[in-house]
Structures are given as structure tokens and as C-alpha cells.
Amino acid sequence: MIKNSLYTFGKWFDQPGLIKALNKKMPVMLTVGALSLGLYDTFKTEKEQRNKKLIKNISILSLTVSSALFATRGLKLFGKQIFEGIGHVHNCKHGVNEVLKTLKKDNLSNSNLIKSIEKIRDDKYISLKEVKNIKANLENIFGNKKAIDKVITTPHTHGFKDSIKEMLHLSYIGLVPVIGGISGGIIGDFLTEKKWKEKVPDKIKEGFYQYASNIFLCNVGAGSALGLMELLNVQSKGKKLLAAMSGVLGVGILGGSQIANYIGKKVINPIFERPPNIKPESYHNHSKLNSIKHLNDERHPEMLDVSLHLDDIASIGFLSGLKWIAPALPLFYSISAYRSGIGYRNGHSHKNK
DSSP: OHHHHHHHHHHHHHOHHHHHHHHHHHHHHHHHHHHHHHHHHHHTSOGGGHHHHHHHHHHHHHHHHHHHHHHHHOEEETTEEEEOOSOOOOOOOHHHHHHHHHHHHHTOSOHHHHHHHHHHHTTOOOOHHHHHHHHHHHHHHHSOTTGGGGTSOOOOOOOHHHHHHHHHHHHHHHHHHHHHHHHHHHHHHHHHOTTGGGGHHHHHHHHHHIIIIIIIHHHHHHHHHHHHHHHTTOOOHHHHHHHHHHHIIIIIIITHHHHHHHHIIIIIHHHHHOOTTSOGGGGGGTOSTTSGGGTTSSOOOOHHHHHTTHHHHHHHHHHTTOGGGGGGHHHHHHHHHHHHHTTOOOSTTOOOO
């Protein structure tokens, strides 16, 4: 009973009309959210600093939102695809048309059922009640519990190479909003601060931390696990989901922060913090913050970082073929991009809490 209800609920989520509606509303939702955050952050600042804060927030949030939407929705100019996003989902019409043809030809069903299926064909939204009705009727008519798969297609799985390819594509797309956030932060500081260059390192460090810990490494874990399942010819969706979650847990959540901080200290910190008379290969001997012992002094995980791993669950679903998740990805990426733009650091040697 529970399994059947979850299956029906999943079909409701998979319908192209819902994906189309989410795609249409996401720019408005992101804009309203960014505007609310910007106004709140501005008015909680001391009065004499509000103008500067407003300019910074406009710069960071505008580039954060626009880059997140650009990355996930893609860019098309003069009919040519310049950049391929992930927000558009094609629903195969062959199965829908086949079912409608059979129903109308043999007069096997009522007009309400046909109208609901025609709405799916036309990418219009249908309610959960309509999905239940379609499933029950098609099951009785065709004698197949999964006859609804012809109407609302089941997401296809990928081979090992395709899983890795999609993982890399998703990671590439996640990089764009982070770069947008960093750029917005630098521009905002340039317009309001004399010593704006001094704040650039923190933005780049946080950008790398967000991308490596919250986006790339988790995608690597999920994509690799799913690819391995395909390589081993594992067909169970439950086993694939558990494998992907294990990949995210092991590579991303547990190890992501440590790996990101280690690379940051060994590669990024020397670029910005190395004294001019110290050679890069000798930097680790002269920097307390660069030692393994103080790995998390500058940036340690916190509750919001953990909650950001919700996008990893979204990534797992997307890599598994659940394309309805794609419209929500700009929201998750925007949070990482915004934190990169403000150069968030939570170590004891930094004031930016």
C-alpha cells in the first residue's frame, strides 16, 4: 500500500506539466527570495553603512541569481544553443498518443480520463487525484500495474560512461553560480571600498570551499556510485539510491570539508598569504594556518553547510533520471554562490560570522 502510494506520488512529480510550472516560477521565486534577503541584510546593518551594504547586496545577489538561472536553464541565441542547461525536460509523446488512440478507438474509458491524459500530452498540470485515477483506470483496462508509465514516462537509467558524463556536466553547471557570486562580491567591494583587493582572497577561498565541499565532491560520490551500479548491472532502484547516498555521505558530507580545506591550504592559501621571500614549496613550513593540525581553523563545517547537502539529494535524483528536480537546483546553487560572494569565513581569526 505504502509502496503503491509512493509510486503514484512519484508519477505526480514526474509529470511534465509540474516541471514546466516550476521552471516558469523559479526566476520569480529566486528574485523575490534574493530581494527579501538583500533588504533584510541591508536594514539590519548600522545606518551609516546601509548605502554601502545595499550596493554590495545588489551586486552579489543580482549576479548570483542570474548566473544560477543561466547555468541551469542554458542560453539560446538566434535559435542556436550557446550553453546547455539542465532545466528543460522532454516528455516522449509516443506512449501518450498510443494510449489515447486505444481508448478512443475501443471506447474503453470515460471522457474525464481522456481529458486528464490529453492534459499530460499538452504539458498541462494535473492533480494528484487525477494521477491516481489514471493509474487505477489504465491498470484495469490494460491489466498492467505500470500502464501509467506509457503516459508519464519512467526516467531512464544511464550506463557507467553516461553517469560520469552527467556528473561532470552537473559539476560544471554548479561552478557557474559560484563564479557569479564571487564576481558580484568583488564588484560590490570595488564600488564601495578603497581596500577592496584585501577582501578578494576570502571570496575565492569560500568559493572554492563551497564548490568543492557542497557541489563537486558530492556529485563525484553520487555519480561514481551510480556508475558502478550500472557497471555491475544492478537494476534495483532502492540499491542504486542507497549506493548514491553512500557515495555522497562518504565523499561529500564526511570528507568534503576536509578535502576542500586541505586543498585550499596547500594550493589556494599560498597564492594569497605566502610572504614574498618564501618559496611556494616551503610555504607549509612557515604557516601555522596551513598545517594539518589547524585544518579547520579558517573554515569549519556548520549547520547551514550540512543543510546545503540537500542539493546532493537533488543531484542524486537528477543523476538517477528524476528530471523534475532540475528546476529546484538554482535555489541550492544560489546559497553557495551568495556565501562565496560575501567571502564567508567562520574561523576564530575572522570577524565575518
